[in-house]
Amino acid sequence: MQGQPQTLYPNDALQQLRDFIAAGNYAPGDRLPAERQLIDTLGVTRSALRKSLDTLEREGVIWRHVGKGTFITPHESASTVPGLAELSHHVTPFQMMRARLSLEPAIAREAAVNASADAVLRLKAARDRAFAATNWDTYEADDDAFHRSIADATGNILLLSLFDHLNQVRRVVAWRQVIRNTDRPAREHSSFKEHDLIIAAVEQRDPIAAHDAMRQHLNSVSKRLFGDG
Amino acid sequence: MQGQPQTLYPNDALQQLRDFIAAGNYAPGDRLPAERQLIDTLGVTRSALRKSLDTLEREGVIWRHVGKGTFITPHESASTVPGLAELSHHVTPFQMMRARLSLEPAIAREAAVNASADAVLRLKAARDRAFAATNWDTYEADDDAFHRSIADATGNILLLSLFDHLNQVRRVVAWRQVIRNTDRPAREHSSFKEHDLIIAAVEQRDPIAAHDAMRQHLNSVSKRLFGDG
DNA sequence: GTTCTAAATTGGTCGTGATTGGTTGCCTAC
DNA sequence: GTAGGCAACCAATCACGACCAATTTAGAAC
Numbered sequence: 001m002q003g004q005p006q007t008l009y010p011n012d013a014l015q016q017l018r019d020f021i022a023a024g025n026y027a028p029g030d031r032l033p034a035e036r037q038l039i040d041t042l043g044v045t046r047s048a049l050r051k052s053l054d055t056l057e058r059e060g061v062i063w064r065h066v067g068k069g070t071f072i073t074p075h076e077s078a079s080t081v082p083g084l085a086e087l088s089h090h091v092t093p094f095q096m097m098r099a100r101l102s103l104e105p106a107i108a109r110e111a112a113v114n115a116s117a118d119a120v121l122r123l124k125a126a127r128d129r130a131f132a133a134t135n136w137d138t139y140e141a142d143d144d145a146f147h148r149s150i151a152d153a154t155g156n157i158l159l160l161s162l163f164d165h166l167n168q169v170r171r172v173v174a175w176r177q178v179i180r181n182t183d184r185p186a187r188e189h190s191s192f193k194e195h196d197l198i199i200a201a202v203e204q205r206d207p208i209a210a211h212d213a214m215r216q217h218l219n220s221v222s223k224r225l226f227g228d229g
Numbered sequence: 230m231q232g233q234p235q236t237l238y239p240n241d242a243l244q245q246l247r248d249f250i251a252a253g254n255y256a257p258g259d260r261l262p263a264e265r266q267l268i269d270t271l272g273v274t275r276s277a278l279r280k281s282l283d284t285l286e287r288e289g290v291i292w293r294h295v296g297k298g299t300f301i302t303p304h305e306s307a308s309t310v311p312g313l314a315e316l317s318h319h320v321t322p323f324q325m326m327r328a329r330l331s332l333e334p335a336i337a338r339e340a341a342v343n344a345s346a347d348a349v350l351r352l353k354a355a356r357d358r359a360f361a362a363t364n365w366d367t368y369e370a371d372d373d374a375f376h377r378s379i380a381d382a383t384g385n386i387l388l389l390s391l392f393d394h395l396n397q398v399r400r401v402v403a404w405r406q407v408i409r410n411t412d413r414p415a416r417e418h419s420s421f422k423e424h425d426l427i428i429a430a431v432e433q434r435d436p437i438a439a440h441d442a443m444r445q446h447l448n449s450v451s452k453r454l455f456g457d458g
Numbered sequence: 459g460t461t462c463t464a465a466a467t468t469g470g471t472c473g474t475g476a477t478t479g480g481t482t483g484c485c486t487a488c
Numbered sequence: 489g490t491a492g493g494c495a496a497c498c499a500a501t502c503a504c505g506a507c508c509a510a511t512t513t514a515g516a517a518c
Contacts, residue, residue: 066469067511099387102335158328295479296501
């Protein structure tokens, strides 16, 4: 696809640089070629190269100093984050749970502060749909939608985006070990009560209660998943 | 194919553009020709072309940015989740701050629970680099790296990924209005003390203190940005 | 062998001009 | 009178080159 010599999309230089480093087998502490040499090797402009180097520096992959050069960071922190699909292979269900416990209670708190009346209505509608689910699969989808509607209720598109990011990974992470001894969620399924508590807290504009209700809910989900909290 | 160059019915330009993209075999992420070139190729006016491009952008087919160009959307991405660049146009600095306040304290809490000794060392190294910054730009990069090293210290790649997602948007969000009346951060810049508090809390494995220290830090950043808390 | 100096090297910065998507306003055609 | 073509302008981005400051290297001077 490199038929055209003109610029491809901006991230191209970054990817080339990553490939170059990976192919070069650089050990931690090793020095990279000088910038003016790299732009020849990679065939990119210096500004594009330096932008990519900035990214790698922020990621902690490299370390630069005027007059000395650019070096691979001494501590191998394996902190290069792969793409979403790749990510889901490396995330354990426990880590997923910790991440949810980190993000979602805070989102619930924001929702309690900012939710519009309409958003509360949508929240209740999502709750009702989950309650009416006739099998576990649709319940999961509805539960999904319920949690997302809380992120939506924050009115903060960035928080919603963060939630979606988390959720995309969650859908793929393998936790099929969930015990389902009934064919559909029981009416007294504890989640329903917990959902109601969250909604009530949001409706009453009580950020602390919303935060705690969500945390409690996720803890009880965690308990069902892992056997205990 | 069109014998008459003059206008047919209004949607003509849109259809032509669709055909052009389909015929061009563009891969996701590829760049389209510039508008002023496309109007030559397609034989339509710029206003008609831009209207069509607007439609495609709303449909999520393409992605535009001033000074860069027009690109095919990288992945099929559910229409509900706008791309990162698109996102940054709709996120206000205030929303960004609320999102940081939602995520980063929780990350600091996780770091306090899970940070390895090595991770704490990397934390301190990042702190020292920021302290030694000689101008605001490198300070920002170092501060960035510091916050990221906290996410790294959680040992949870998903949390790190969430942080990166947030950070990618943060780099683009327009808050150039930040006041910088000195040419570099003063040694008594409050952030330095706050960074130290965070590190101390993580080192002492005190999740609550780490959470609060990060919240306080972000609050003071917010104060600097918006004038008050 | 030591010391000092000049040149070369390197990452960082700045300015200029070109390109790009976005905006505005005038003007024609219907 | 209104919609749309048309052109000029705006602001963001990038390539390119020159220059700057930190650092290393080489060699001259003694």
